[in-house]
Amino acid sequence: MVNEYYFDNFPELESERLIFRRFSIDDAPDVFEIRSDDRVMRFMDSHKHRNVYDSEGFISKNFEIYKKGNGLFWAIVEKASGELVGDFAFWRIEKENRRAEIGYSMKPKFWGKGFMTEAMDRLLRFGFTDLNLHSVEAEINPENENSEKVLLRMGFKREAYFRENRFFDGWFLDSAIYSLLERDFKYDMSNLVASVNSKK
Ligand SMILES: CC(C)(COP(=O)(O)OP(=O)(O)OC[C@H]1O[C@@H](n2cnc3c(N)ncnc32)[C@H](O)[C@@H]1OP(=O)(O)O)[C@@H](O)C(=O)NCCC(=O)NCCS
Structure with a gap:
């Protein structure tokens, strides 16, 4: 089963340049900056936030999902500036399948x-080793x-392509499903990061 401990004890984590912490309602202006930006929302297939109250609602809803043990939502903060730069979530957690989107x-x-x-x-390393996930799924606009x-850089493989399975804003949209199994996860990313940098 998925490790329930983290739904009572939020996992604050860090990496070389980043901190991963829980959201607070005070993050609403940063969430609004992200979710009202056309460049970000272009392929998200969800509605832009119209104002900071939408973003507060989004943070509260995610907190409720966390409290029910169905999702974990991190604010990603750059260590150097202290600025909230983005977000990452495991959600739609299927406990019996040890799977999350x-x-x-x-x-x-x-x-x-x-x-x-x-x-x-x-965060995937946390998902596999601490949260005890077996597989992770991502659904994206192709x-x-x-x-x-x-x-692809993380080792995900495309497993499905659904034609026009999502109705959003008056259009039927395609989706592509990617997944990563725990045994396919590359625990040592240093080679990968080096190879990306050498192509620059
Ligand atoms: C998806 C998203 C987070 C990706 O952001 P990103 O900055 O392109 O991704 P990464 O942080 O992995 O950075 C990769 C890029 O940084 C470069 N890079 C620079 N330094 C690097 C380093 N130390 N390690 C790895 N990559 C590095 C890579 O070469 C790569 O550039 P390239 O795309 O030109 O090849 C961003 O495009 C986004 O927010 N999109 C809108 C929201 C969205 O669509 N979310 C997904 C919904 S399913």
């Missing part, structure tokens, strides 16, 4: 620095190339 986003000014790769490396690149 992931969701993530980042302020565009922080794209291209490898922050999400670094975050996923740490046109979301940035998101796909991060998933």
Whole structure:
């Protein structure tokens, strides 16, 4: 089963450049900055936040999901500046299958620095070793190339392509499903990060 301990004791974590902490309602302006930005929302297939109250509601709803043991939501903070740069979640947790879906986003000014790769490396490791997940799933808009690149870098494999299975904003949209098994997770990312940097 999934390790329930973390639903009473929120796992505050860190990596080389980042801190992963729980959300507070005071983070609403940063969440609003992310979820009202067209560049971020382009392939999210969900509605933009219209104001900071939408973002407060989003934080509260996620907290309720956490309290029920169905999701974990981290604010990603850059150590150097102390700024909230993005978010990462395990949600739709299926306890009996030890499986979770992931969701993530980042302020565009922080794209291209490898922050999400670094975050996923740490948080997926937490998911497999501490939360006791067996597999992780990501559902993306097939046109979301940035998101796909991060998933492939982490070792995710495309397992399904659903045609027009989502109705959003008056359109039927395709989705691509990726998954990563615990045994396929690369516990040592240092080689991968080095190879990305050497291509620059
Ligand atoms: C998905 C998203 C978080 C990816 O952000 P990103 O900055 O492209 O991803 P990473 O943090 O992994 O950075 C990778 C890039 O940083 C570069 N990079 C620089 N330093 C790096 C380092 N030390 N390690 C790894 N990559 C590094 C990589 O070369 C890569 O650049 P490239 O895309 O030109 O090849 C971002 O595009 C986003 O927020 N999108 C909107 C929200 C969204 O669609 N979420 C997913 C919904 S399913």
